[in-house]
Amino acid sequence: MGSLQQDRTEPDIARVQRRTLVVLGGGVALAGLGVTVGITAGGLLARDVAGTDAASGLGQTAGVLGAAVLAVPLARISDSAGRRAGLAVGYGISVLGAVVTVAAAAASSLALLLVGLFLFGASTACGLQSRYAAADLASPERRGRDLSLVVWATTLGSVVGPNLASPGAVVGESLGLPALGGVFVVSAVVFAVVAAGFVLLLRPDPLLLARRLGGGSSGPRPRRATGAALRAVWAAPQGPVGLVAVVVAHSVMVGVMVMTPVHMGHAGGDADGVLRLVGLVISVHVAGMYLFSPVVGLLADRVGAPAVVGLGGFLLLSAAAVAGTAGPADPAQLAIGLLLLGLGWSCGLVAGSALVTASVGPDLRPTAQGGTDLLMGLGAALAGVIGGPLLAWGGFGLVTAVSAVLVVPLAVVLLTTPRRQRSR
Structure with missing residues (x-):
């Protein structure tokens, strides 16, 4: 009876994993457009707002620091509520970061810009968590391959993304914003679409399903x-x-x-x-x-x-x-x-x-x-x-x-x- 139950379950898990990889790959590829277009413009925008090259590294640093710091609470959300919740919240924070960055560009405020770019860093943290999500339901002999598929998806969005900086500047100018600030309008729209896509399509949640099948632990984490x-x-x-x-x-x-x-x-x-x-x-x-x-x-x-x-x-x-x-x-x-x-x-x-x-x-x-x-x-x-x-x-x-x-x-x-x- 156990063998029959296993035979019925394995094809379902394989189907869910294929769907999970498609959703994750599509989301990461699209999010990569928003992440890298922001990387391209972040340092230049900080320099323009502050008026000095010495401040140019602060913008990118804020984003990198945000990715490191925000990864911890986002991981806790995923741990308690699943990958879908963690990724959706993370990209939601990224939307907020992009909007704050646009406002900072319009107001020429360096302090507000650094806050926006810090929140923007959540998108990078989500990209890393997406790779882990690809392995939640993967069988051991296919784990590396499944992870590599998400990496390749990241390539698609990340390579194309920087070349959207110039069109994004045109969008900003048409909205009456500074050219570099307009780049982050593109990022905000992209992240909002990705967050909505994960909420609607990343079902069943791979981490929660893996735990129900005995693939993970949901016990308390020691301090x-x-x-x-x-x-x-x-x-x-x-x-x-x-x-x-x-x-x-x-x-x-x-x-x-x-x-x-x-x-x-x-x-x-x-x-x-x-x-x-x-x-x-x-x-x-x-x-x-x-x-x-x-x-x-x-x-x-x-x-x-x-x-x-x-x-x-x-x-x-x-x-x-x-x-x-x-x-x-x-x-x-x-x-x-x-x-x-x-x-x-x-x-x-x-x-x-x-x-x-x-x-x-x-x-x-x-x-x-x-x-x-x-x-x-x-x-x-x-x-x-x-x-x-x-x-x-x-x-x-x-x-x-x-x-x-x-x-x-x-x-x-x-x-x-x-x-x-x-x-x-």
């Missing part, structure tokens, strides 16, 4: 569980490599990427033309981040995740050298540098995340992954904070040089890993 999980990762032989790789790769990527549009803005000329070139360069960068992620994962399986982490560190250093020597009116060299930056980020994030996951048992994995993402976001926020002053003091070359120095801790951990393994 300070994140710290304990991170200590367990650090105690594992290769755990430090994974943890440092994720934090360093994301910090270097954000530190260089968010200052690139501001650097290109110094080329002068037609503002609309500059926005188009910025959108093209960021699109190339995002393609490097996401487009080859399945290949990176396969390479980590074949040659080992630590080797891929080392490759990522080399690519990050190469990106700093190539981009850091490019002038503001050299979009081709900047595009090459940011392509390498995206590839280095992909290697560090994918291989590092695999090492973090392998460092602890199943009971600690979700908490360890969440703690890693929090550290990753805080590191990126710090990189964004110092990026603006560095650009004002020493130019884009100083930004990329400091970013290259951040790779040193990763090299140290990589070199000491064989010794840790022998000692254990």
Whole structure:
């Protein structure tokens, strides 16, 4: 009787998982348009509102910090009410953030702008949670494939999104708003559609269904569980490599990427033309981040995740050298540098995340992954904070040089890993 019941249940779960992947993939692809168009314009808008390059990094930092901080309450909502609730609330907060950002642009208020961009960061946190949602009902042998489908969906929206900055500026001008503020009108509409889509279509909720089937735990979470999980990762032989790789790769990527549009803005000329070139360069960068992620994962399986982490560190250093020597009116060299930056980020994030996951048992994995993402976001926020002053003091070359120095801790951990393994 149990076997018959299992036979009846498995096809239903497979059907629900296929539907879940379609809904998640479509939502993430559409949301990517709003996320990356905001990334393209956020630093430029902060510079225009504040009137100084030193403030340009604050806008992107607010968004990165928002993604890190808001991920915690959004995860709690998902934990108690399901993925549908967590994602819908997150994208709802993103709509509010985009609206506040538009109001800040109209009022030329830096303080209000930072609040809006902080709330806007919820969209990035939702993108990460969407990948986890793809694995809730996935069978173990298909979990990686299902996750990669959502990553590819992210690629579609993220590559196209930056090129909507120029049309978004036209929308803003037609509404009587500052050009860059109009970009966030596009984001607000996109996030509202995605939130509504998840509420209506993400049924049954994958996390709640997985728990009913015995695929997860709904028990109370102990206090300070994140710290304990991170200590367990650090105690594992290769755990430090994974943890440092994720934090360093994301910090270097954000530190260089968010200052690139501001650097290109110094080329002068037609503002609309500059926005188009910025959108093209960021699109190339995002393609490097996401487009080859399945290949990176396969390479980590074949040659080992630590080797891929080392490759990522080399690519990050190469990106700093190539981009850091490019002038503001050299979009081709900047595009090459940011392509390498995206590839280095992909290697560090994918291989590092695999090492973090392998460092602890199943009971600690979700908490360890969440703690890693929090550290990753805080590191990126710090990189964004110092990026603006560095650009004002020493130019884009100083930004990329400091970013290259951040790779040193990763090299140290990589070199000491064989010794840790022998000692254990």
